[in-house]
Amino acid sequence: MTHSERHILGVSGGRDSAALAVYMRQHYPDLPLEYFFTDTGKELPEVYTFLDRLEGFLGKPILRLNPDRDFDFWLDEYGHFLPSARTRWCTRQLKLRPLEQWIRPDLESGTIIHSYVAIRADEPTREGYQATHPNMRVHLPLREAGIDRQGVIEMLDQADVGEPEYYKWRSRSGCTFCFFQQKIEWVRLAEHHPDRFEEAVRYEKTALKDGSPFTWSQGESLPELIEPARVEQIKADYERRVARLRDRRNRNPLAVGLPESVDDIYGIDEAAGGCVICHK
Ligand code: SF4
Known part of the structure:
Protein backbone atom coordinates (compact mmCIF):
# COMPACT_ATOMS: atom_id res chain seq x y z
CA MET A 1 0.00 0.00 0.00
CA THR A 2 1.41 3.38 -0.93
CA HIS A 3 0.91 6.43 1.19
CA SER A 4 0.85 9.95 -0.05
CA GLU A 5 3.58 12.42 0.70
CA ARG A 6 3.63 16.07 1.63
CA HIS A 7 6.42 18.63 1.50
CA ILE A 8 6.36 21.48 3.98
CA LEU A 9 8.61 24.47 4.56
CA GLY A 10 8.17 26.79 7.52
CA VAL A 11 9.14 30.42 7.06
CA SER A 12 9.75 32.44 10.20
CA GLY A 13 10.03 35.94 8.80
CA GLY A 14 13.82 35.63 9.12
CA ARG A 15 16.26 35.53 6.26
CA ASP A 16 17.45 31.91 6.35
CA SER A 17 14.03 30.32 5.90
CA ALA A 18 13.21 32.87 3.21
CA ALA A 19 16.40 31.97 1.38
CA LEU A 20 15.52 28.30 1.68
CA ALA A 21 12.11 28.97 0.13
CA VAL A 22 13.83 30.84 -2.73
CA TYR A 23 16.34 28.03 -3.14
CA MET A 24 13.64 25.35 -3.30
CA ARG A 25 11.60 27.39 -5.77
CA GLN A 26 14.65 27.76 -7.99
CA HIS A 27 15.96 24.21 -7.77
CA TYR A 28 12.79 22.16 -7.31
CA PRO A 29 10.09 24.18 -9.04
CA ASP A 30 7.91 21.10 -9.51
CA LEU A 31 7.91 19.98 -5.88
CA PRO A 32 4.45 20.62 -4.40
CA LEU A 33 5.81 22.57 -1.46
CA GLU A 34 3.46 23.93 1.17
CA TYR A 35 4.90 27.07 2.71
CA PHE A 36 3.63 28.01 6.14
CA PHE A 37 4.16 30.64 8.80
CA THR A 38 3.09 30.11 12.39
CA ASP A 39 1.89 33.45 13.65
CA THR A 40 2.26 34.08 17.38
CA GLY A 41 0.09 37.19 17.01
CA LYS A 42 3.00 39.17 18.44
CA GLU A 43 5.12 39.49 15.34
CA LEU A 44 6.78 42.66 14.09
CA PRO A 45 4.81 44.48 11.38
CA GLU A 46 7.90 44.26 9.16
CA VAL A 47 7.50 40.47 9.11
CA TYR A 48 4.20 40.67 7.24
CA THR A 49 5.63 43.03 4.64
CA PHE A 50 8.50 40.65 4.12
CA LEU A 51 6.20 37.62 3.82
CA ASP A 52 4.19 39.47 1.17
CA ARG A 53 7.36 40.13 -0.82
CA LEU A 54 8.42 36.53 -0.50
CA GLU A 55 5.02 35.33 -1.65
CA GLY A 56 5.43 37.52 -4.71
CA PHE A 57 8.63 35.70 -5.60
CA LEU A 58 7.27 32.23 -4.81
CA GLY A 59 4.10 32.88 -6.78
CA LYS A 60 2.26 31.00 -4.10
CA PRO A 61 0.62 31.88 -0.80
CA ILE A 62 2.36 31.21 2.49
CA LEU A 63 -0.23 29.58 4.68
CA ARG A 64 -0.69 31.38 8.00
CA LEU A 65 -1.13 28.96 10.88
CA ASN A 66 -2.78 30.67 13.80
CA PRO A 67 -2.69 29.18 17.27
CA ASP A 68 -6.09 28.16 18.62
CA ARG A 69 -5.24 30.02 21.84
CA ASP A 70 -3.35 33.27 21.89
CA PHE A 71 -0.39 34.51 23.91
CA ASP A 72 -2.61 36.01 26.60
CA PHE A 73 -4.42 32.73 27.12
CA TRP A 74 -1.16 30.86 27.66
CA LEU A 75 0.32 33.59 29.83
CA ASP A 76 -2.65 33.20 32.10
CA GLU A 77 -2.35 29.41 31.95
CA TYR A 78 1.30 29.63 33.01
CA GLY A 79 0.44 31.78 36.01
CA HIS A 80 1.66 35.01 34.38
CA PHE A 81 5.22 33.72 34.26
CA LEU A 82 6.80 35.40 31.28
CA PRO A 83 8.39 32.91 28.91
CA SER A 84 12.15 32.81 29.20
CA ALA A 85 15.06 30.89 27.68
CA ARG A 86 14.65 28.29 30.43
CA THR A 87 10.87 28.16 30.43
CA ARG A 88 10.06 28.59 26.81
CA TRP A 89 6.39 27.79 26.74
CA CYS A 90 5.79 30.33 23.98
CA THR A 91 7.54 28.38 21.22
CA ARG A 92 5.85 25.18 22.34
CA GLN A 93 2.33 26.61 22.45
CA LEU A 94 2.39 29.28 19.76
CA LYS A 95 4.73 27.81 17.17
CA LEU A 96 4.96 24.04 17.58
CA ARG A 97 1.40 23.30 18.64
CA PRO A 98 -0.27 24.85 15.59
CA LEU A 99 2.18 23.01 13.36
CA GLU A 100 1.48 19.72 15.07
CA GLN A 101 -2.26 20.26 14.79
CA TRP A 102 -1.83 20.93 11.10
CA ILE A 103 0.17 17.83 10.19
CA ARG A 104 -0.55 15.26 12.89
CA PRO A 105 -3.66 13.72 11.31
CA ASP A 106 -1.72 13.05 8.11
CA LEU A 107 1.31 11.70 9.95
CA GLU A 108 -0.94 9.38 11.95
CA SER A 109 -2.65 8.09 8.84
CA GLY A 110 0.65 7.16 7.21
CA THR A 111 1.47 10.18 5.07
CA ILE A 112 5.19 10.82 4.83
CA ILE A 113 5.86 14.46 5.55
CA HIS A 114 9.06 15.97 4.26
CA SER A 115 10.02 19.04 6.24
CA TYR A 116 12.64 21.40 4.83
CA VAL A 117 14.58 23.28 7.48
CA ALA A 118 16.87 26.29 7.05
CA ILE A 119 20.10 25.25 8.73
CA ARG A 120 23.03 26.83 6.91
CA ALA A 121 26.37 25.24 6.08
CA ASP A 122 28.25 27.56 8.45
CA GLU A 123 26.13 26.82 11.51
CA PRO A 124 26.95 24.39 14.25
CA THR A 125 24.58 21.48 14.54
CA ARG A 126 21.61 22.69 16.48
CA GLU A 127 18.82 20.93 18.16
CA GLY A 128 15.20 21.58 17.47
CA TYR A 129 14.80 20.30 13.97
CA GLN A 130 14.90 16.55 14.55
CA ALA A 131 11.96 14.56 13.29
CA THR A 132 9.38 14.11 16.01
CA HIS A 133 7.41 11.39 14.29
CA PRO A 134 8.54 8.28 12.37
CA ASN A 135 6.71 9.51 9.26
CA MET A 136 8.47 12.83 9.33
CA ARG A 137 11.59 13.31 7.19
CA VAL A 138 13.73 16.35 7.85
CA HIS A 139 15.88 17.81 5.07
CA LEU A 140 18.53 20.52 5.33
CA PRO A 141 19.02 21.69 1.73
CA LEU A 142 21.06 24.82 2.52
CA ARG A 143 23.54 22.86 4.54
CA GLU A 144 23.77 20.15 1.89
CA ALA A 145 24.35 22.74 -0.83
CA GLY A 146 27.08 24.41 1.25
CA ILE A 147 25.19 27.71 1.51
CA ASP A 148 26.42 29.97 4.29
CA ARG A 149 25.26 33.31 5.70
CA GLN A 150 26.76 35.32 2.87
CA GLY A 151 25.21 32.91 0.35
CA VAL A 152 21.80 33.44 1.94
CA ILE A 153 22.12 37.24 1.73
CA GLU A 154 23.20 37.06 -1.91
CA MET A 155 20.40 34.68 -2.83
CA LEU A 156 17.73 36.96 -1.37
CA ASP A 157 19.29 39.94 -3.05
CA GLN A 158 19.43 38.28 -6.46
CA ALA A 159 15.83 37.10 -6.14
CA ASP A 160 14.84 40.70 -5.37
CA VAL A 161 13.24 39.58 -2.14
CA GLY A 162 15.86 41.43 -0.12
CA GLU A 163 15.95 41.47 3.65
CA PRO A 164 13.27 42.06 6.22
CA GLU A 165 13.38 45.73 7.23
CA TYR A 166 13.84 45.00 10.91
CA TYR A 167 17.37 43.69 10.30
CA LYS A 168 18.45 47.33 10.27
CA TRP A 169 17.91 47.50 14.00
CA ARG A 170 17.35 43.99 15.27
CA SER A 171 18.95 40.63 14.59
CA ARG A 172 16.06 38.21 14.80
CA SER A 173 12.54 37.57 13.67
CA GLY A 174 9.93 36.37 16.16
CA CYS A 175 7.87 38.11 18.77
CA THR A 176 8.31 41.82 19.42
CA PHE A 177 9.12 41.04 23.05
CA CYS A 178 11.27 37.97 22.47
CA PHE A 179 13.50 37.50 25.50
CA PHE A 180 16.35 36.44 23.23
CA GLN A 181 16.89 40.01 22.16
CA GLN A 182 19.89 41.96 23.30
S1 SF4 B 1 10.10 34.50 19.14
FE1 SF4 B 1 10.84 34.40 21.25
S2 SF4 B 1 9.06 34.98 22.50
FE2 SF4 B 1 8.28 34.43 20.47
S3 SF4 B 1 7.74 32.27 20.56
FE3 SF4 B 1 9.83 32.38 19.82
S4 SF4 B 1 11.15 32.22 21.66
FE4 SF4 B 1 9.05 32.74 22.31
Missing part, protein backbone atom coordinates in the same frame (compact mmCIF):
# COMPACT_ATOMS: atom_id res chain seq x y z
CA LYS A 183 19.62 45.11 25.40
CA ILE A 184 20.41 47.35 22.45
CA GLU A 185 17.54 45.70 20.61
CA TRP A 186 15.13 46.54 23.42
CA VAL A 187 16.29 50.14 23.19
CA ARG A 188 15.67 50.07 19.47
CA LEU A 189 12.29 48.41 19.86
CA ALA A 190 11.32 51.36 22.04
CA GLU A 191 12.51 53.71 19.28
CA HIS A 192 11.00 51.89 16.30
CA HIS A 193 7.81 50.53 17.81
CA PRO A 194 7.04 52.41 21.03
CA ASP A 195 3.57 50.84 21.19
CA ARG A 196 5.05 47.33 21.11
CA PHE A 197 7.60 48.30 23.73
CA GLU A 198 4.80 49.60 25.93
CA GLU A 199 2.93 46.34 25.47
CA ALA A 200 6.01 44.43 26.67
CA VAL A 201 6.23 46.76 29.67
CA ARG A 202 2.60 46.01 30.52
CA TYR A 203 3.18 42.26 30.35
CA GLU A 204 6.23 42.58 32.54
CA LYS A 205 4.45 44.68 35.13
CA THR A 206 1.59 42.21 35.39
CA ALA A 207 4.01 39.31 35.59
CA LEU A 208 6.06 40.89 38.36
CA LYS A 209 2.91 41.79 40.25
CA ASP A 210 1.76 38.18 39.98
CA GLY A 211 5.01 36.80 41.32
CA SER A 212 6.88 35.88 38.15
CA PRO A 213 10.61 35.89 38.82
CA PHE A 214 11.41 36.93 35.25
CA THR A 215 11.91 40.27 33.61
CA TRP A 216 12.17 40.22 29.81
CA SER A 217 15.78 41.30 29.88
CA GLN A 218 18.10 39.84 32.45
CA GLY A 219 18.86 41.81 35.57
CA GLU A 220 16.56 44.79 35.02
CA SER A 221 13.00 45.67 34.17
CA LEU A 222 12.15 47.41 30.91
CA PRO A 223 11.37 50.75 32.59
CA GLU A 224 14.84 50.57 34.18
CA LEU A 225 16.42 49.66 30.88
CA ILE A 226 14.85 52.63 29.15
CA GLU A 227 15.99 55.24 31.69
CA PRO A 228 17.97 57.85 29.69
CA ALA A 229 21.27 57.23 31.50
CA ARG A 230 20.92 53.48 31.07
CA VAL A 231 20.11 53.88 27.37
CA GLU A 232 23.30 55.93 26.94
CA GLN A 233 25.26 53.19 28.65
CA ILE A 234 23.72 50.42 26.52
CA LYS A 235 24.42 52.36 23.35
CA ALA A 236 28.02 53.01 24.43
CA ASP A 237 28.50 49.29 25.21
CA TYR A 238 27.15 48.44 21.81
CA GLU A 239 29.46 50.94 20.07
CA ARG A 240 32.39 49.40 21.90
CA ARG A 241 31.42 45.97 20.60
CA VAL A 242 31.14 47.31 17.08
CA ALA A 243 34.57 48.91 17.35
CA ARG A 244 36.11 45.72 18.71
CA LEU A 245 34.65 43.64 15.92
CA ARG A 246 35.69 46.18 13.31
CA ASP A 247 39.18 46.05 14.69
CA ARG A 248 39.26 42.29 14.54
CA ARG A 249 38.01 42.33 10.97
CA ASN A 250 40.59 44.90 9.95
CA ARG A 251 43.32 42.67 11.26
CA ASN A 252 41.90 39.71 9.34
CA PRO A 253 42.39 40.28 5.61
CA LEU A 254 39.86 37.58 4.77
CA ALA A 255 37.00 39.35 6.51
CA VAL A 256 34.97 41.46 4.15
CA GLY A 257 32.78 44.40 4.99
CA LEU A 258 32.51 46.27 8.23
CA PRO A 259 29.87 45.78 10.85
CA GLU A 260 27.33 48.50 10.52
CA SER A 261 24.17 47.07 11.89
CA VAL A 262 23.05 45.22 14.93
CA ASP A 263 22.76 42.12 12.81
CA ASP A 264 26.41 42.22 11.83
CA ILE A 265 27.30 42.27 15.47
CA TYR A 266 24.89 39.71 16.77
CA GLY A 267 24.97 37.65 13.60
CA ILE A 268 28.36 36.39 14.63
CA ASP A 269 27.10 34.77 17.78
CA GLU A 270 23.55 34.07 16.77
CA ALA A 271 23.98 30.37 17.55
CA ALA A 272 24.35 31.38 21.18
CA GLY A 273 20.66 32.19 21.43
CA GLY A 274 17.48 32.10 19.48
CA CYS A 275 15.82 29.08 18.11
CA VAL A 276 15.46 27.33 14.82
CA ILE A 277 11.68 27.55 14.89
CA CYS A 278 11.27 31.26 15.60
CA HIS A 279 14.41 32.81 14.22
CA LYS A 280 15.50 31.22 11.01
